[in-house]
Amino acid sequence: MTFNFAALLTAVALIGAPAAAAPPTASPLVGEWTLDVATLPMPPDARPQRVALAFRDAPDGKWSTKVEIVDAKGTRLHSASTVALDGTPGRATGTYWVDVIAAKMPAPNVLVMQFVYEGIPRSTRVYSVSADGAVLTETEVYFRDGAPVLRTAHFTREKGKN
Numbered sequence: 402m403t404f405n406f407a408a409l410l411t412a413v414a415l416i417g418a419p420a421a422a423a424p425p426t427a428s429p430l431v432g433e434w435t436l437d438v439a440t441l442p443m444p445p446d447a448r449p450q451r452v453a454l455a456f457r458d459a460p461d462g463k464w465s466t467k468v469e470i471v472d473a474k475g476t477r478l479h480s481a482s483t484v485a486l487d488g489t490p491g492r493a494t495g496t497y498w499v500d501v502i503a504a505k506m507p508a509p510n511v512l513v514m515q516f517v518y519e520g521i522p523r524s525t526r527v528y529s530v531s532a533d534g535a536v537l538t539e540t541e542v543y544f545r546d547g548a549p550v551l552r553t554a555h556f557t558r559e560k561g562k563n
Contacts, residue, residue: 428509429530430456434537434556441554447473454537454556456512456528459483464504464512468497490517499523534558 436452450471457465463483470478482502484491490503493516501517510530516523524543530536537556542549 427458428456428506428512429534430506430510430512430528430537431458432456433559435559437555437557442552449473450475452556453559462486464506466502466514468495470497 432455434454434456436449436454438448438450438452441448450473451469452471453469455465455467459465462485464486465483466481468478468480472478478495478497480493480495480497480499482491482493484502484504486504486506488503488505490501493499493502498518499516500519503515503517505513507513512528514526514528516526524541526542527540529538529540531538535558537558539554539556541552541554543552544550
């Protein structure tokens with residue numbers, strides 16, 4: 402009888418274990434990031450003055466992204482989107498040259514996004530966060546003159562803005 406009672410308690414505990422398990426941790430991508438413009442492989446006078454990204458979890462398993470760019474001439478551009486992380490295309494708004502985005506997060510610290518503008522693919526970007534959570538690396542893939550181009554840039558986390 403004692404054995405059966407112990408077995409029953411063990412079974413109940415195991416059934417309840419998933420419900421009592423800790424919720425998954427938020428992606429280390431969540432937060433606000435600023436581009437280290439000096440890392441861009443272009444002449445200094447062509448570099449943007451500032452680029453800021455904000456990544457957020459959104460309801461229903463979606464992902465929210467906001468981008469602010471001050472280009473080399475001081476013109477302000479921005480973009481915002483909230484899309485599913487299953488690769489389903491979603492709308493982007495703003496003045497930056499993107500109106501459709503598809504995104505997937507293959508790991509909590511990796512985000513892959515495809516940008517489209519007026520029906521034409523613009524670029525694919527892979528964002529990954531360093532193990533210490535302080536640096537966001539953006540690898541951009543696009544075509545120029547029929548050849549693929551890869552560009553890497555580094556963002557730093559804005560302190561106190563996660």
